Amino acid sequence: EPEVTQTPSHQVTQMGQEVILRCVPISNHLYFYWYRQILGQKVEFLVSFYNNEISEKSEIFDDQFSVERPDGSNFTLKIRSTKLEDSAMYFCASSAGTYSPDYTFGSGTRLTVV
Amino acid sequence: AQSVAQPEDQVNVAEGNPLTVKCTYSVSGNPYLFWYVQYPNRGLQFLLKYITGDNLVKGSYGFEAEFNKSQTSFHLKKPSALVSDSALYFCAVRDDTGGFKTIFGAGTRLFVKA
Numbered sequence: 400e401p402e403v404t405q406t407p408s409h410q411v412t413q414m415g416q417e418v419i420l421r422c423v424p425i426s427n428h429l430y431f432y433w434y435r436q437i438l439g440q441k442v443e444f445l446v447s448f449y450n451n452e453i454s455e456k457s458e459i460f461d462d463q464f465s466v467e468r469p470d471g472s473n474f475t476l477k478i479r480s481t482k483l484e485d486s487a488m489y490f491c492a493s494s495a496g497t498y499s500p501d502y503t504f505g506s507g508t509r510l511t512v513v
Numbered sequence: 514a515q516s517v518a519q520p521e522d523q524v525n526v527a528e529g530n531p532l533t534v535k536c537t538y539s540v541s542g543n544p545y546l547f548w549y550v551q552y553p554n555r556g557l558q559f560l561l562k563y564i565t566g567d568n569l570v571k572g573s574y575g576f577e578a579e580f581n582k583s584q585t586s587f588h589l590k591k592p593s594a595l596v597s598d599s600a601l602y603f604c605a606v607r608d609d610t611g612g613f614k615t616i617f618g619a620g621t622r623l624f625v626k627a
Contacts, residue, residue, distance in 0.1 A: 430613065434617075439551075440619070440620070441617060441618070441619045441620065442557065442603060442605075442617040442620075443617075444615065444616065447613035447614065449613070454613045455613040455614050457614070490556060490557060501547060501562050502559070502615065504556045504557040504558075504559075505556055506555060506556035507555075507556050
């Protein structure tokens with residue numbers, strides 16, 4: 400069964416450092432998403448991406464965050480200057496289309512900011 | 514604006530007994546409704562969805578959910594719980610107006626006792 404792959408599974412970084420979280424969505428999917436989950440709590444929408452641009456973003460997704468699809472397969476989330484409160488599980492997801500709304504989620508990257 | 518409520522933080526049930534995990538929602542248009550399950554230190558796994566059609570939808574691992582438009586509910590059910598069903602369950606909603614964002618509930622932790 401096709402999978403969404405995320406790397407690394409766990410990243411520890413110092414406050415103020417830049418991090419890039421990587422995702423390989425399912426190959427024929429067109430819509431890509433990032434969500435985050437703080438300590439097993441609520442899953443929060445960050446951003447959606449379609450046709451090489453952000454289609455929607457939440458208030459969490461401020462200027463510190465950016466997304467990119469640098470090639471035909473990867474989808475990345477960059478946090479420019481990490482804060483302690485950025486510590487969370489970050490999930491990438493992809494879907495075939497906006498009217499095929501069930502996502503396939505990756506297994507997540509646990510980001511720890513120290 | 515879309516919202517999802519899972520009124521119970523935790524549900525306890527004995528193995529072999531039926532289980533219900535509650536979810537209510539609010540959307541502008543017609544809802545797309547989902548249930549996801551999360552096992553410890555794992556990603557989000559899709560269980561089932563309601564898009565249109567029959568109000569009773571069947572999903573993975575013997576789970577089912579009933580869409581009730583008048584009560585704006587989408588409760589998750591299983592006739593006979595297993596210890597291995599113990600996990601965190603998330604209800605999620607998206608409307609059909611073409612937006613990209615799926616909103617998740619806060620999650621309900623299910624404990625099934627042997």
